[in-house]
Amino acid sequence: MDELLTTTLDVLKETGYERLTIDEVVSRVHASKATVYRRWPSKSALVVAAFVHAVSHLPAEYDTGSLRGDLLAGMDDLLNEMERLADVMAGLIDEKRRNEELATALREGFLDARKQVAAGAFARARERGEIAPDADVEVLWQIAPAVVMFRWLMMGESVPREEGHRLVDEVVLPLARAGRRVSAPATPPPPPPRRRHAPPSS
Amino acid sequence: MDELLTTTLDVLKETGYERLTIDEVVSRVHASKATVYRRWPSKSALVVAAFVHAVSHLPAEYDTGSLRGDLLAGMDDLLNEMERLADVMAGLIDEKRRNEELATALREGFLDARKQVAAGAFARARERGEIAPDADVEVLWQIAPAVVMFRWLMMGESVPREEGHRLVDEVVLPLARAGRRVSAPATPPPPPPRRRHAPPSS
CATH class of the missing domain: 1.10.357.10 (Tetracycline Repressor, domain 2)
Structure with a gap:
């Protein structure tokens, strides 16, 4: 089943969620569509399983x-x-x-x-x-x-x-x-503000 | 044209890019599909225009x-x-x-x-x-x-x-x-590290 989930992730990387199809996933692995649907009844369920598997490490x-x-x-x-x-x-x-x-x-x-x-x-x-x-x-x-x-x-x-x-x-x-x-301006002390157009202070 | 672009944005919010259709946008505004296509020859061009318009402010x-x-x-x-x-x-x-x-x-x-x-x-x-x-x-x-x-x-x-x-x-x-x-550890000075399992230092 690992191969099916990692392949789902590969297809997802290439196509994004919307364009991903279970047909495309199945065509790349040695599994039948029936096998996939038995375990994951929808594209959404398959993608969630693939993502959870990917982050489980x-x-x-x-x-x-x-x-x-x-x-x-x-x-x-x-x-x-x-x-x-x-x-x-x-x-x-x-x-x-x-x-x-x-x-x-x-x-x-x-x-x-x-x-x-x-x-x-x-x-x-x-x-x-x-x-x-x-x-x-x-x-x-x-x-x-x-x-x-x-x-x-x-x-x-x-x-x-x-x-x-x-x-x-x-x-x-x-x-x-x-x-x-x-966040208190005094720590660390900021240099005193100088105004661009003010006369020099010293 | 502003109405067309803001409507495109509304549809985009609801459906995402992949599901957005020019038909759906046109159905919500007083414009013909021909008018849209004359100016923006593809869905991608329309969405880009809508996004650029939205951030132009x-x-x-x-x-x-x-x-x-x-x-x-x-x-x-x-x-x-x-x-x-x-x-x-x-x-x-x-x-x-x-x-x-x-x-x-x-x-x-x-x-x-x-x-x-x-x-x-x-x-x-x-x-x-x-x-x-x-x-x-x-x-x-x-x-x-x-x-x-x-x-x-x-x-x-x-x-x-x-x-x-x-x-x-x-x-x-x-x-x-x-x-x-x-980023220099001395400013401000961190308290000396204490180890959890070391014997008390005093």
Whole structure:
């Protein structure tokens, strides 16, 4: 059955959800249409099964001993997933608006799974005293996947590993360490504003 | 012609690109199919025109006098656009992989336009001394649109205005003010890591 599901994913990458047909999938594997329909009575059921199968290899948890290590491992994993699944996701984003089962598969199978892995990493970091007690984990966990998916799905660019790591080192970690204090203009102190057209102050 | 283009957008929201037909659009407006085809010889041409028309109202530039003002204005604008266009974008993300004209319309009409508005705001802020000289604008401009689109398109949630403003105040502005210095572990100094299973240190 694995071959049928991975082939469904291949066809989905090529055609998108709307153009995918069970005929096309069956023509590429050694299976009869009856076999497919017996297990998955609709195209929608087959695609959901293929997507769930594709994301079922997500690691449940990393625990490298430091937040940086955990976040870099999570980033590498996300970049691998996008390499493999970005085209599939592009083919499902519209359909999931009409298909509750697909929306659930995408949300629970992919997004909530990532959120939980990140939440675990931040919780351990807080326990170790690596991050500010008031760090806003609810916002922080979204930043890396959001930027990676934005680049991949909206800009149509892949994200090189070094850039993914820079996101961790220059965006997520500094915000986590500083916590909400950073939002107070005094920490770190911004240079005094200078007005373009004002006379020089010294 | 405006009515035809806004109706095309309405149909696109409801059905997605693949299911949209010119027949359906024509049936809703006082226009003949011949009129449509004379101007837009294909469904793809019509959809591109409708999308370009929809994003043509993006403001070229804000200049409120402060980076915070500019970024909040940009955020409000983005949230309004997503309210209006998120469903349309969902319907185009997959098709743009196969349709270069659509990909260009999305990239240039929507994304590059936003990037330029943000770049102008950051450039003025740098001139006023509001942000660190080494602030990484190439990364910073992406964060807010990425998180907003992630929430809207991937998580299927809208983003309330207060949350959009928090993204500006607690993520983008602190990073812009601190610059790459924040990535050095010493600024601000993280508390020394404590290991969960190590003997208590005092």
